[in-house]
Amino acid sequence: MLLQWNKYAQRLSDKGHKIMEALLLINDPKLEGTTIKHELPNEGSAIDFESGKLELLGYLRGKLHNHDITIEVIVNENISSRKAFTPQDRYNRLNEINPSLELLRKTFDLDF
Template sequence: MVRNTDDLPREAFNETDMRLQWNKFAQRLSDSGQKILSTYMQMNDPVLDGTTIRLELPNEGSKVDFDSGKHELLGYLRGKLHNHDITIEVHVNEVTSSKHAFTPLEKFEKLKSINPAVETLRKMFDLDI
């Protein structure tokens, strides 16, 4: 039997409802040993835009892994939230947030950014960089 898509539920829901069901599904995956997909789901908070859920992942490999398992998640969310218009979009953000320090000066500046008292110690003991 083929269902008419106009007959499928389209109840309103909010971001809180969506995140609650999202986290329940992630926990269910984790409990059943599907830790990778569960981890991807919990890396960043999903954002709701209408009926589209947007998720940001760190690289293309994680997107491919997530996309291969998202159909079960989509079915779960559509059922629990009673809305069959829900879609999931994955955005890859490969921006690296940390720069590695290599020279002694770069290492010192990195330490100083973490704890400004390092500069006081350097001056107190008349240390070279």
């Protein structure tokens, strides 16, 4: 599910829909049964997300072959965006997603 979520965000980026892309990538959604729970930092973000939610839902239902999927938006004023601004931050974020990245970096003696 997360892979398709990120592919959809990339698709939005390619089309120039940067706001919706940013809302999708603020944090990783949680899957509980057939409900996708996505936390957003404020009510304004939730309103913007709702405007593109139906398209996202249609995309996910088709790609995952599951028409029971629903998306629940949770507004949590305490979450902070996990944006990576420096090369070190980007590397750390990617290493969280795929720990094999460290092995690749060491094997080929790579820097950031």
